[in-house]
Structure formats: C-alpha cells, structure tokens
Amino acid sequence: MSAWLEQPKDLLANVGEGAKFSAKIMGQVYSLRVLRFLGEALRQAGVLITSSTVVIWGLVFIIGLQCGLEGAYFTRSIGSPAYAGVFAAWCDLRELVPYAFGYMMAAKVGTGIVAELGSMRISEEIDALEVMGFDSVLFLCATRLLASWLVLPFMYVAAIGAGFFASYLTVVEQVGDVSSGGYLLIFWMFQNPPDLLYSLIKAMSMATVIVLVGCYYGYNANGGPVGVGTATAKSMVVNLIMVHLIGMLGTQLFWGANPRAPIGG
Amino acid sequence: MPFIPKRRGRDDDDRPETEDTAVHPTAGSGRKDDVAVPDDTGLFVDPDEGRASTTDDTELDLPDDRTEDVDQRAPLTRLSGNAEESRRESSAGTGGGVSVVREPQAEDPDDEYQWHTGIRRPTGNPDAVEFVETHKAFGRNKILRGLNMGLPEGMISMILGPSGTGKSVCIKHMVGLLYPDDGDVLVHGESVPSMGLDHLLGMRQKFGVLFQDGALFGSMNIRDNVAFPLRQHTDKPDKDILEIVDRRMDEVGLGAAWDKFPNELSGGMRKRAGFARALVLDPSIVLFDEPDSGLDPVRTALLGELIQEIHQETMEDAREKNWPHMPAFTLITHDIMTARRVSQFINVVWKGRIVESGPADELFDSDNAFVNQFLAGASRGPLGMN
Ligand SMILES: Nc1ncnc2c1ncn2[C@@H]1O[C@H](COP(=O)(O)OP(=O)(O)OP(=O)(O)O)[C@@H](O)[C@H]1O
Numbered sequence: 041m042s043a044w045l046e047q048p049k050d051l052l053a054n055v056g057e058g059a060k061f062s063a064k065i066m067g068q069v070y071s072l073r074v075l076r077f078l079g080e081a082l083r084q085a086g087v088l089i090t091s092s093t094v095v096i097w098g099l100v101f102i103i104g105l106q107c108g109l110e111g112a113y114f115t116r117s118i119g120s121p122a123y124a125g126v127f128a129a130w131c132d133l134r135e136l137v138p139y140a141f142g143y144m145m146a147a148k149v150g151t152g153i154v155a156e157l158g159s160m161r162i163s164e165e166i167d168a169l170e171v172m173g174f175d176s177v178l179f180l181c182a183t184r185l186l187a188s189w190l191v192l193p194f195m196y197v198a199a200i201g202a203g204f205f206a207s208y209l210t211v212v213e214q215v216g217d218v219s220s221g222g223y224l225l226i227f228w229m230f231q232n233p234p235d236l237l238y239s240l241i242k243a244m245s246m247a248t249v250i251v252l253v254g255c256y257y258g259y260n261a262n263g264g265p266v267g268v269g270t271a272t273a274k275s276m277v278v279n280l281i282m283v284h285l286i287g288m289l290g291t292q293l294f295w296g297a298n299p300r301a302p303i304g305g
Numbered sequence: 306m307p308f309i310p311k312r313r314g315r316d317d318d319d320r321p322e323t324e325d326t327a328v329h330p331t332a333g334s335g336r337k338d339d340v341a342v343p344d345d346t347g348l349f350v351d352p353d354e355g356r357a358s359t360t361d362d363t364e365l366d367l368p369d370d371r372t373e374d375v376d377q378r379a380p381l382t383r384l385s386g387n388a389e390e391s392r393r394e395s396s397a398g399t400g401g402g403v404s405v406v407r408e409p410q411a412e413d414p415d416d417e418y419q420w421h422t423g424i425r426r427p428t429g430n431p432d433a434v435e436f437v438e439t440h441k442a443f444g445r446n447k448i449l450r451g452l453n454m455g456l457p458e459g460m461i462s463m464i465l466g467p468s469g470t471g472k473s474v475c476i477k478h479m480v481g482l483l484y485p486d487d488g489d490v491l492v493h494g495e496s497v498p499s500m501g502l503d504h505l506l507g508m509r510q511k512f513g514v515l516f517q518d519g520a521l522f523g524s525m526n527i528r529d530n531v532a533f534p535l536r537q538h539t540d541k542p543d544k545d546i547l548e549i550v551d552r553r554m555d556e557v558g559l560g561a562a563w564d565k566f567p568n569e570l571s572g573g574m575r576k577r578a579g580f581a582r583a584l585v586l587d588p589s590i591v592l593f594d595e596p597d598s599g600l601d602p603v604r605t606a607l608l609g610e611l612i613q614e615i616h617q618e619t620m621e622d623a624r625e626k627n628w629p630h631m632p633a634f635t636l637i638t639h640d641i642m643t644a645r646r647v648s649q650f651i652n653v654v655w656k657g658r659i660v661e662s663g664p665a666d667e668l669f670d671s672d673n674a675f676v677n678q679f680l681a682g683a684s685r686g687p688l689g690m691n
C-alpha cells in the first residue's frame with residue numbers, strides 16, 4: 041500500500057521547493073536581471089522557434105481537422121449543418137488548441153529542458169558555470185522563461201489560426217454542407233475578442249508552468265544519467281497534471297459565467 | 306564507536322565536551338609530552354592533534370544536552386563493565402586525553418589517525434585559501450573531518466591523497482559550490498560560506514577551475530568553450546578574444562581541433578580544453594583537478610612544464626601589476642612524477658584530515674610512514690586497499 045502512495049508523496053514533497061525555485065526565476069525575469077544575458081535569451085528563443093513551432097502548428101492543425109469533421113457530421117445528423125462553426129469557435133479556441141499546445145509543450149519543450157539541464161548538472165557544467173562567476177539559475181532558467189514569453193504568444197496565436205483554418209477546410213471544403221459565408225457567420229457569432237485573450241492566457245499559464253517545472257527538475261537532477269531519465273519522466277507527469285488543472289480552472293474562470301452557455305451552472 | 310570509554314580516558318578533563326582538541330587545534334598545547342610546532346600563522350599546531358580517536362566524529366554529532374546526559378550515565382556503564390568495554394577502554398586512551406602516556410598507543414592498529422601528525426611546515430607566504438576545521442558529510446558518509454589545510458600564495462601546491470578522500474570535494478568548498486557543515490573556508494581571508502550571492506559570484510572570478518571531468522559545455526565547440534568566460538565577463542572585441550583563445554589552445558595542443566565539440570574529443574583532449582578555459586581569465590587562484598589523468602606520459606610531462614611556465618608568467622605579471630595577492634596554483638594529481646617535478650608545496654590528505662603538509666622537498670624527505678608510502682607509491686605501508 042505504501043508503495044502506491046510513494047509517488048504522489050514524492051510529488052507533493054517537491055511542490056514547496058519547486059514553488060520557491062519558480063518564484064526565484066520569475067523574480068529574475070520581472071526584475072529584468074535576466075537582460076544581462078539577453079543574448080542567451082534570444083538564442084533560446086531561436087531554438088524554441090526552430091525546434092518547436094512546426095510540430096505544435098502541425099498538431100493543432102490536425103486537431104482542427106478532426107474537430108471540423110466531427111462538428112460537420114454531427115450538426116448534419118441533427119439537421120443543422122449551418123452550425124458547424126460553433127465547434128470551431130468554441131471547442132478549438134477554448135479547449136482543444138490550448139490542450140494540444142500544452143501537451144506538445146510538455147512533451148517537446150518541457151522534457152527537452154529537463155534533459156538538457158539535467159545532463160549539464162551531472163556533467164558538472166552547471167558547477168563550471170557557477171565557478172566562472174555566473175548566476176546559473178539566471179543564465180539557464182530565467183533566460184529560458186524569458187525566451188518562451190517572447191516567442192510563445194505569437195506562436196500560439198498562429199496555432200489558433202492553424203486550427204481554425206483546418207476546421208474551415210473540413211467543414212466548408214471537404215464536407216461542404218455549408219457555404220463559406222454561412223460558416224463564417226456562425227463562427228464569428230459565437231466568439232468575441234476577449235475569448236482569444238482568455239485562450240491565450242490559458243496557454244501562456246501552461247507554457248510558463250511547463251518551462252518552470254522543466255527547469256526545476258533539470259536543474260536539480262542528480263544520480264547520474266538514470267537520475268536525468270527519472271527526472272524527465274517525473275516532470276512529464278507533473279506537467280500533464282498541471283496542463284489539465286490549468287485547462288479546467290481556466291475554462292471555469294473565463295467561460296463559467298458566459299451567458300451563451302453558462303457551463304459553470 | 307561510542308564515546309563513553311573515551312570520556313573515561315578524560316575523566317580528569319573538565320573542559321566542556323565541544324572544547325575538544327579536534328575543534329580547537331591550539332587547545333592541545335596542554336599536553337606534556339608533545340612538542341608543539343609553530344606554523345606561520347603564529348598559532349601552535351599540536352602534532353598529536355590528529356590522534357584524537359574516531360570517537361570525535363560521533364561526539365560532534367551529538368547535541369549538547371545529550372552529552373550531559375551521557376556524562377551522568379558514565380559511572381553506571383563502568384559498573385556494568387563487560388569485556389568489550391574494557392577492550393575499548395584501552396584503545397580509548399588515544400582519544401586526546403590530557404595526561405595519557407603516548408608510547409603504547411602509537412602502535413594501536415585501530416587508531417585511524419595515528420599517522421596524522423598534522424604538521425604544517427612553514428613557507429613564509431600567506432595562504433590564498435585556508436580550511437579551518439572543516440567538516441563535511443554526505444548523509445552518514447563523513448568526508449572532511451576537521452580539515453586544516455592552507456594553500457600558500459605564489460606557489461604551486463599539490464593536494465595529494467588516496468582516491469575518494471575528498472580532494473574534489475575540497476575544491477568545491479573553495480569556490481562555494483558546497484558548504485561545510487562545520488568550520489570555515491577562507492579565500493584571501495574572506496569566509497566563503499558567509500558570502501552573499503553577488504559577493505560570491507564576484508569572488509569566483511578570481512578562480513580558474515579545471516574540473517575532474519573537464520565540464521565543457523556540450524552545446525558549444527571547444528573554441529567557444531574557451532572563449533565563453535571572456536565573452537561574458539569582458540568587453541573585448543571578438544577579434545582580441547579569439548586571439549587570446551587561440552594562443553591558449555595552441556599551448557595545450559588543440560589549435561587544430563578548435564571546431565570539435567566536446568563529445569567528439571578524447572578524455573585527454575577534453576582535459577586540455579578545460580585547462581585552457583580555466584586559464585583564460587588570468588585567475589589568481591588556479592585549481593586543477595587531475596589535469597594529467599588521461600594524458601600520455603609525454604603530454605603529462607609537457608603539461609607539467611606548461612603549468613610551471615604559466616605560473617612563472619603569472620607571477621611576473623602579478624609583480625608588474627602589483628596584484629594584491631600572488632597567484633596560487635593548486636593541483637590535484639595521482640601522478641607522483643608530476644608532483645616531484647612541479648610542486649613547491651604539498652598537502653597530504655587522508656581520511657578527511659591533513660597527514661602532513663609543507664614545502665615539497667621537505668615532504669619528500671619526511672619520516673612519516675604514510676607520507677613516505679604515498680610519495681613513493683609503495684604497496685606496503687599504512688595505506689591498504691580498503
Ligand atoms: N555530491 C555528493 N554526494 C554524495 N557523496 C559525495 C558527493 N560528492 C562526493 N561524494 C563522496 O565524497 C567522497 C570523496 O569524493 P571526491 O570526489 O572528493 O574524492 P577524490 O579525493 O577527488 O577522489 P579521486 O582521487 O578518485 O578523484 C567519495 O566517497 C564520494 O562518494
């Protein structure tokens with residue numbers, strides 16, 4: 041029985057430490073100390089763009105296709121094919137794109153950070169940085185957080201665009217029960233500008249948490265290569281939990297009292 | 306080992322428990338039959354200090370109130386005295402008692418510290434780095450156990466000792482990557498454990514460190530690795546930086562391999578690249594953790610010469626520019642030939658303490674059995690495989 045409790049206990053034990061560590065990193069970014077290593081932050085931003093953008097857009101595009109397809113056939117089956125746009129307007133923007141983005145961030149960026157920092161830790165590269173007189177948290181973690189804040193908002197908005205475009209493609213071009221104008225009318229009717237902002241906030245909270253969790257597990261890795269592997273796996277679990285938590289709370293908070301569909305009851 | 310027997314050995318000793326000889330090196334001067342050896346700090350180092358038995362360690366872990374408690378129990382245990390107890394009692398005599406006769410105990414095979422005279426032969430130079438009664442444990446594994454060690458300015462010092470004694474751990478203490486559990490580490494007279502982060506980061510720029518495994522950044526080629534500290538800490542134009550870097554790379558014979566990444570290099574090449582990186586900022590304290598391991602014999606000899614040359618250069622530089630502190634180079638090595646050729650000062654460390662230290666030629670003539678065995682690389686002597 042105790043073996044079953046081991047893992048959640050372990051996770052909880054890390055919460056306090058992790059929160060302190062994260063607060064430190066956020067502080068370094070907010071206080072602009074991180075600008076001392078602006079070059080490194082821009083380099084990290086470059087890495088983020090070249091290594092992760094296409095994957096995330098691709099994933100979101102496929103989700104958009106699925107969503108459009110199911111929306112089109114479902115609305116056809118209940119005799120209101122014109123309303124397929126609701127699926128895209130709501131589900132894409134509010135849920136699926138943020139989740140897809142969160143999953144991909146956790147899988148690609150989060151684990152990447154853990155593996156990179158973790159191997160730097162065990163090969164004493166972080167120690168070497170420290171010894172050369174660098175604040176290693178500032179240099180390694182704060183720069184990554186800043187890089188993600190610089191890049192991800194744009195990447196995310198573009199991802200929403202990709203999702204919408206994919207839904208449009210399936211509904212209007214492939215299934216074709218509704219005209220382009222009819223689709224867009226409903227599509228725009230069921231969302232307003234704040235929705236985009238809310239969605240962005242949701243996604244950026246996920247991204248921030250993922251980067252911080254990655255930094256925490258990577259920076260504090262120990263126990264050799266095996267330790268880095270374990271840390272990567274643990275960070276993935278924590279990140280998925282956090283993505284869902286943020287997804288759920290965000291929906292309740294932003295759209296719970298939405299007069300169009302008060303999901304908050 | 307419990308410390309109760311030891312307390313008996315010191316029944317006539319009314320100093321409080323923590324005022325042990327192991328904690329205050331000067332306190333041992335109360336002993337009659339020891340010749341106290343002055344070191345250059347003007348303090349007296351008790352040659353018998355290292356002999357305090359292993360029970361010291363157990364003792365230091367106890368909170369004060371518990372030692373009180375045990376004091377009262379001591380007579381009881383004495384009454385119950387079994388054979389085991391009395392055997393311990395005889396060995397406990399070595400435990401730094403005040404008026405214990407020393408002769409028979411020196412032969413005691415159980416005494417871990419019988420070879421640790423802790424003598425520090427003076428050099429006349431101030432210490433760049435100083436360990437004062439430093440203790441460090443990882444969990445139950447005690448690594449440093451009251452280390453008193455100095456690395457004099459203006460000299461090439463060596464830290465020699467068996468594998469796993471904590472030499473690399475020492476280096477990490479000097480640069481504030483690890484903090485001592487007890488005691489202090491001073492760099493140019495400033496206490497490292499009590500520095501704030503910014504102060505510490507500034508202090509570290511005095512250091513050039515070569516880690517045991519090189520610790521090159523895997524994401525950069527070796528030229529960028531060597532240039533890294535210069536690029537981040539100076540405003541020199543890139544052309545000047547690369548000039549300095551290429552000179553250092555040529556010195557260690559890596560001029561042609563500059564565009565290789567660390568994972569494409571052999572262990573010895575990584576070492577040499579790390580060596581170049583450690584020196585690129587002209588540090589005043591240089592720490593090399595086994596710069597010669599993984600090198601062929603010729604390269605090892607050349608590296609020794611290179612270290613001497615660079616030290617000479619840095620000394621001249623320091624004199625010219627009136628550096629407040631002369632450059633102190635420190636090598637950790639297992640290669641006795643390097644030690645013979647290069648070293649000017651030697652610290653022999655074993656079991657978390659100094660066995661003996663002093664100018665190299667004096668130490669090579671030492672009559673300490675452990676020092677002799679170690680510096681000769683002999684298989685017979687106090688040091689075995691365990
Ligand atoms: N971070 C750590 N956590 C736990 N134990 C450690 C740690 N670092 C070192 N040790 C332990 O400290 C002891 C001394 O290690 P250290 O690397 O200083 O040895 P060393 O004297 O440099 O040996 P070698 O000559 O083989 O390099 C070892 O027993 C090691 O297990």
Ligand SMILES: [Mg+2]
Pocket residue numbers: 472473474517594
């Ligand atoms: Mg070592």
